[in-house]
Amino acid sequence: GQNIDQPTEMTATEGAIVQINCTYQTSGFNGLFWYQQHAGEAPTFLSYNVLDGLEEKGRFSSFLSRSKGYSYLLLKELQMKDSASYLCAVRARAAGNKLTFGGGTRVLVKP
Amino acid sequence: NAGVTQTPKFRILKIGQSMTLQCTQDMNHNYMYWYRQDPGMGLKLIYYSVGAGITDKGEVPNGYNVSRSTTEDFPLRLELAAPSQTSVYFCASSYSRGGVETQYFGPGTRLLVL
Numbered sequence: 030g031q032n033i034d035q036p037t038e039m040t041a042t043e044g045a046i047v048q049i050n051c052t053y054q055t056s057g058f059n060g061l062f063w064y065q066q067h068a069g070e071a072p073t074f075l076s077y078n079v080l081d082g083l084e085e086k087g088r089f090s091s092f093l094s095r096s097k098g099y100s101y102l103l104l105k106e107l108q109m110k111d112s113a114s115y116l117c118a119v120r121a122r123a124a125g126n127k128l129t130f131g132g133g134t135r136v137l138v139k140p
Numbered sequence: 141n142a143g144v145t146q147t148p149k150f151r152i153l154k155i156g157q158s159m160t161l162q163c164t165q166d167m168n169h170n171y172m173y174w175y176r177q178d179p180g181m182g183l184k185l186i187y188y189s190v191g192a193g194i195t196d197k198g199e200v201p202n203g204y205n206v207s208r209s210t211t212e213d214f215p216l217r218l219e220l221a222a223p224s225q226t227s228v229y230f231c232a233s234s235y236s237r238g239g240v241e242t243q244y245f246g247p248g249t250r251l252l253v254l
Contacts, residue, residue, distance in 0.1 A: 033182075037180075060240070070248075071230055071246060071247050072183070072230070072245050074242050074243070074244070077240050079240075116182055118183075120241070127188060128185070128243065129185075129199075130175075130182035130183040130184075131182050132180075132182045133180075133181070133182050135180075
């Protein structure tokens with residue numbers, strides 16, 4: 030089966046940088062997704078990595094190392110509205126190319 | 141486009157009752173999914189569909205049923221509600237472009253079984 034680990038909770042200060050790590054064990058890796066979920070709302074797509082390296086999208090960047098089974102989501106210039114849960118999800122051929130989600134990391138941004 | 145819509149937003153059921161959670165998407169996506177999310181947890185896949193007339197079990201299908209008679213609709217049926225089914229249910233649909241499949245989620249249905 031799939032195994033995805035990410036920290037439960039992180040706290041950071043407005044304007045700072047936070048890095049959310051995600052490690053995974055899977056067979057037939059076929060892409061890693063990051064989703065943002067505000068409390069009481071649906072998840073929304075943030076980023077996708079399938080090749081090693083860094084993908085940058087404005088204040089958000091996502092990194093992948095397939096050999097290490099590791100990804101991180103980097104949030105820069107934190108704003109209060111970034112307080113949310115961040116879900117790491119892995120797509121794998123062993124799971125029929127369906128997404129398997131981690132438990133999510135709740136990020137609290139303080140003034 | 142309305143995207144992915146779900147009804148109802150919130151429902152309280154008694155143990156043993158049945159209900160159908162509705163999900164509709166107007167983006168002409170072939171793939172549709174049902175997930176449940178327990179408090180403070182990630183999403184668990186219940187059922188999915190790769191097109192009209194085709195459905196398959198996900199990670200946690202017990203106690204649920206689905207049908208996909210049209211591309212747009214993917215209802216989830218609970219036949220005998222149990223307290224363990226208290227959760228938030230999200231429907232999602234997806235398309236594939238350049239090998240990247242992006243899922244779009246509905247607003248969720250909050251279900252409480254007492």
